[in-house]
Amino acid sequence: MQRNIDELCIEIERRIKLFQEGMDENAHAYEIAELLEEVREQSKPRFIELLKSFPEDLKADVLAELSKSAQEDALEAIDAKELAEIIEEMDTDDAADIVQQIEEIDEVKAGEVLDEIDEEESKVIRELISYDEDEAGAYMQTELFKAYIDETIGESIKRLKEIKKVSGLDNAYHVFIVDNKDRFLGMMPMEDLVLHGPNEIYRNIIDREGALTVSIRPQDPIDKVIELAGNYNMNVIPVVDEWGILLGRITADDIYDLMEKQATDQIYGMAGVQEESEESENIIKAGKTRAFWLGINLVTAIAASVVIGFFDSTIQSIVALAVLMPIVASMGGNAGTQSLTVTVRQLALGDIDPTEAKRVITKEVLLSLGNGLIYAVVMGLIAYTWFDMPMLGVVIGLSMVINLIAAGFFGAMIPLVLKGLGIDPAVGSSVLLTTVTDVVGFFSFLGLATLILL
Amino acid sequence: MQRNIDELCIEIERRIKLFQEGMDENAHAYEIAELLEEVREQSKPRFIELLKSFPEDLKADVLAELSKSAQEDALEAIDAKELAEIIEEMDTDDAADIVQQIEEIDEVKAGEVLDEIDEEESKVIRELISYDEDEAGAYMQTELFKAYIDETIGESIKRLKEIKKVSGLDNAYHVFIVDNKDRFLGMMPMEDLVLHGPNEIYRNIIDREGALTVSIRPQDPIDKVIELAGNYNMNVIPVVDEWGILLGRITADDIYDLMEKQATDQIYGMAGVQEESEESENIIKAGKTRAFWLGINLVTAIAASVVIGFFDSTIQSIVALAVLMPIVASMGGNAGTQSLTVTVRQLALGDIDPTEAKRVITKEVLLSLGNGLIYAVVMGLIAYTWFDMPMLGVVIGLSMVINLIAAGFFGAMIPLVLKGLGIDPAVGSSVLLTTVTDVVGFFSFLGLATLILL
Numbered sequence: 001m002q003r004n005i006d007e008l009c010i011e012i013e014r015r016i017k018l019f020q021e022g023m024d025e026n027a028h029a030y031e032i033a034e035l036l037e038e039v040r041e042q043s044k045p046r047f048i049e050l051l052k053s054f055p056e057d058l059k060a061d062v063l064a065e066l067s068k069s070a071q072e073d074a075l076e077a078i079d080a081k082e083l084a085e086i087i088e089e090m091d092t093d094d095a096a097d098i099v100q101q102i103e104e105i106d107e108v109k110a111g112e113v114l115d116e117i118d119e120e121e122s123k124v125i126r127e128l129i130s131y132d133e134d135e136a137g138a139y140m141q142t143e144l145f146k147a148y149i150d151e152t153i154g155e156s157i158k159r160l161k162e163i164k165k166v167s168g169l170d171n172a173y174h175v176f177i178v179d180n181k182d183r184f185l186g187m188m189p190m191e192d193l194v195l196h197g198p199n200e201i202y203r204n205i206i207d208r209e210g211a212l213t214v215s216i217r218p219q220d221p222i223d224k225v226i227e228l229a230g231n232y233n234m235n236v237i238p239v240v241d242e243w244g245i246l247l248g249r250i251t252a253d254d255i256y257d258l259m260e261k262q263a264t265d266q267i268y269g270m271a272g273v274q275e276e277s278e279e280s281e282n283i284i285k286a287g288k289t290r291a292f293w294l295g296i297n298l299v300t301a302i303a304a305s306v307v308i309g310f311f312d313s314t315i316q317s318i319v320a321l322a323v324l325m326p327i328v329a330s331m332g333g334n335a336g337t338q339s340l341t342v343t344v345r346q347l348a349l350g351d352i353d354p355t356e357a358k359r360v361i362t363k364e365v366l367l368s369l370g371n372g373l374i375y376a377v378v379m380g381l382i383a384y385t386w387f388d389m390p391m392l393g394v395v396i397g398l399s400m401v402i403n404l405i406a407a408g409f410f411g412a413m414i415p416l417v418l419k420g421l422g423i424d425p426a427v428g429s430s431v432l433l434t435t436v437t438d439v440v441g442f443f444s445f446l447g448l449a450t451l452i453l454l
Numbered sequence: 455m456q457r458n459i460d461e462l463c464i465e466i467e468r469r470i471k472l473f474q475e476g477m478d479e480n481a482h483a484y485e486i487a488e489l490l491e492e493v494r495e496q497s498k499p500r501f502i503e504l505l506k507s508f509p510e511d512l513k514a515d516v517l518a519e520l521s522k523s524a525q526e527d528a529l530e531a532i533d534a535k536e537l538a539e540i541i542e543e544m545d546t547d548d549a550a551d552i553v554q555q556i557e558e559i560d561e562v563k564a565g566e567v568l569d570e571i572d573e574e575e576s577k578v579i580r581e582l583i584s585y586d587e588d589e590a591g592a593y594m595q596t597e598l599f600k601a602y603i604d605e606t607i608g609e610s611i612k613r614l615k616e617i618k619k620v621s622g623l624d625n626a627y628h629v630f631i632v633d634n635k636d637r638f639l640g641m642m643p644m645e646d647l648v649l650h651g652p653n654e655i656y657r658n659i660i661d662r663e664g665a666l667t668v669s670i671r672p673q674d675p676i677d678k679v680i681e682l683a684g685n686y687n688m689n690v691i692p693v694v695d696e697w698g699i700l701l702g703r704i705t706a707d708d709i710y711d712l713m714e715k716q717a718t719d720q721i722y723g724m725a726g727v728q729e730e731s732e733e734s735e736n737i738i739k740a741g742k743t744r745a746f747w748l749g750i751n752l753v754t755a756i757a758a759s760v761v762i763g764f765f766d767s768t769i770q771s772i773v774a775l776a777v778l779m780p781i782v783a784s785m786g787g788n789a790g791t792q793s794l795t796v797t798v799r800q801l802a803l804g805d806i807d808p809t810e811a812k813r814v815i816t817k818e819v820l821l822s823l824g825n826g827l828i829y830a831v832v833m834g835l836i837a838y839t840w841f842d843m844p845m846l847g848v849v850i851g852l853s854m855v856i857n858l859i860a861a862g863f864f865g866a867m868i869p870l871v872l873k874g875l876g877i878d879p880a881v882g883s884s885v886l887l888t889t890v891t892d893v894v895g896f897f898s899f900l901g902l903a904t905l906i907l908l
Contacts, residue, residue, distance in 0.1 A: 021664070027666055027668060027686055030685050030686055067805070145645075157648050157649075160645070160648065160649070161649055164649065171643060171645075171687075172643075172645045173627060173643060173644070173645065173689075189625060189626075189627060189644070190627070190643070190644035190645045190647075190648060191599075191614070191625075191626045191627065191644045193644075193648055194611050194614065194644060194647055194648060195611075195614070195615055195618065210475070212481055214481060229710060230707075230710050230711075230714070231484050232481055232484055233484075233625075233706070233707035233710075235627075235689045235705075235706035235707075251687075251689075252687070252689035252706050252709075253684075253687035253689075255706075255710070256683060256684050256687075256709070256713065257684075259710065259713045259714065259717075260684070260713065260717075260803065262717075263713070263714075263716075263717030263720075263721070264799055264803070266717075266721060267717070267720060267721055267724075267795055267798075267799050268795060268796070268799065270721075270795075271791050271792050271794075271795035271796075272788070272791075272792060273792050273795060273796055278796055279805075283817060283820060283821060286821060287821050287824050287825060290789070290792050290821060290825060291824075291825045291828060291829075293788070293792070294785065294788055294789060294792075294825050294829060295829070297784060297785060297788045298781070298785060298829055298832070298833065301780060301781040301784040301785065302781060302836065304780060304781075304784075305777050305778055305780060305781055308776060308777045308780070309777045312773045312774075312776070312777060313773075315769070315773050315776050316770065316773045319766045319767075319769050319770045319776075320766075321776075322762060322766070322769050322773075322775075322776035322779075323759050323762045323763045323766065324759055325776075325780075326755060326758055326759060326762070326779075326780060326783065326892065326896075327752070327755040327756060327758075327759055329780065330751060330755040330758075330888075330892070331748065331751060331752060331755065334726070334747070334748055334751045334885075335744070335748060337725050337726075338725050338726060338727050338744050338747070338748075340725075341721055341722060341724075341725035341727060342722070342725075342727055342732050344721075345718055345721050345722065349714065349718070351521070351733075363737060366737060367737060367740060367741050367744060370741050370745075371741060371744060371745045371748050374745060375745075375748060375749070375752055378752070379752065382756065431788075434784075438780065438784070442780075
């Protein structure tokens, strides 16, 4: 049941009070954002009006939780000076994300916002937005709890208390240990501080117990962030530069987002759509990307038709061929997509790599061949009965086996070759594949028919 | 360059030493597992031999990090008594996972292993494996750091130190606050313990600052775990029963696994393959699942052929129709897959839901219609030029527009309806869709041709 705006406002009021009492701030910000989205569905002006009436810190937390299209509305409606104040309340990674979005809408406004922000923070944001959205640096946050190797736990905790008061560092979770030049030496979960006394020096703990030193460069691809997080079960990853200096950290919530983004990119890539185009409210943008892949599909479909054209006189003599030929192409396309999908996904998850090409291709060809043989017999019998032509059954059976072998082979090989060449194996591989299975399917079926039936 | 077994053994030796010195245990276990996988590629007996030679605690950590097929080899080769010892070293979630795998291979052996394990732990494992693999309970671990509402931070930390020594609780990260009946009252990051003095009572902190109370039931679907983790930016989720009693927690590394599993299920579901069948070494199992969907595809392809069969005399008079008809079907299938993929993925991410059906379908139909009009003109001109028949261009253009409208409509509607019925919208939806686009494509093209050209 849909709630009306007044009911939503009452609920929002109640949540704001809870937020201000300091209980579960994150949870409340998320829930207020959800309520605001409901208001926005019914009235955009009311949505903007409500958001503007919030206290500054709540505005920041809620803005970060809104959907991308709601954020766009808000960023357009709020002026540069106020945006600057909101952004100053945010963690640097969220702040950079918002500034980047303002830039996409209105570059001049983004410049004004950055000029209004405190100089040091604006410098950090400018640096973060300089990273490409496929680079780890774009997702890092510079707020973290740092301790020096030669200080005691007690000294560092005293500093943590100060930082918490001043900058509102949330969710520290780990202490990042550095030397006096800020070079990263290792990280420890907070619980280790509790377990050791306040007089213990970090150097002694590390000498005795070690500390995890895995880290990432800001220029590394986001796939590497996901790989590290999964392999080492890390819920935060330190980011260091080429001199080993600690720059920031990527936290679990960003790792979740990156994993979802990676999966969406793969799923969309195989279908010829693009995340950035789809999530914008601008339908023309989505249409353009889709049109690109549809255009390529048209070219390959015409290529398959040209193959059919070679056999027009055969079809004219035996019209049953026209009736049956889409079956051969369809089964090839389907079996090939199965092989392709498994190969693309296992490549992405690191379960296989191009050096194992021989094993993967053999497996896929065997699988396709096995199923090809079964359905060749089934379809052969159906065709024989349907058109009362025994040899037509033989032709469709044979061509189906040929096409399914091609499907398994190319379904595995196309993504392996693309990956080997450093190209994303998800994007466009399915158009390439169906071109192969259409051409092989039509050519083998009509070719064999010409040889055997005429 | 591939390393030979001797080189790998030297590297493994070195890592074992580092592991035993206690530095970065998790990191080393993961890296030793990677090295072992390389050994296994060259010689399975050497892989088993090496694994068996490891100290018990390392065996447990490494076994948990191995790939599923490597785990299967190990579980077959190691006897029940030794497996029980290894499992006792594991966290409960990993232990349950391993016992479940032993059960899949050899149920009698699994029973023996459980009998050998310490009674209390075996009870916990039996409970965990009773959950379905789509339920949150299957991924929870019972090791966690619990504090009572009326105790002081100091008292709880003293207990944590004891627990750490006895059971080796790693990565506590949070304190879970309960009442004297073990009912969950809220959680706090460890850093809050550092910030408050040891004499502070938990009740006072919660009264003042609140604590996050979001939790999940063991019977909840894993999709809910992913949703909560994303929405509330949680890197650990408490699991409670229907009386509110704290049972365990699901940690970030498991949430990563669940997110990957969810994405893989979606990608595979759309292609008609299944993760569990594909990741087993047993090629027959993978073949069977794939054969099922290929069989359904065969039935739908035959249905489309029956439609073509209605028009056999039309095709006989104008053989160009046979040449061009796959283009109409292919463009419909492609555009429909774009709509389907976007809808399935956005449903999965919670960006849209079935109540928004009208908006989503309108958007998809508009997008398909737009691109349909463009390519209808393009293809109409091509067909006209190719076969020198102006009206043939009109027929293919019209049928393409009709088929692309159907593609957009059904591409959005099929997953929305499936979701509304509580069925997974990823699985099988693409076979349903291509049936529609094939049938509509062939029927509109050949039907219009019969009406206009004959």
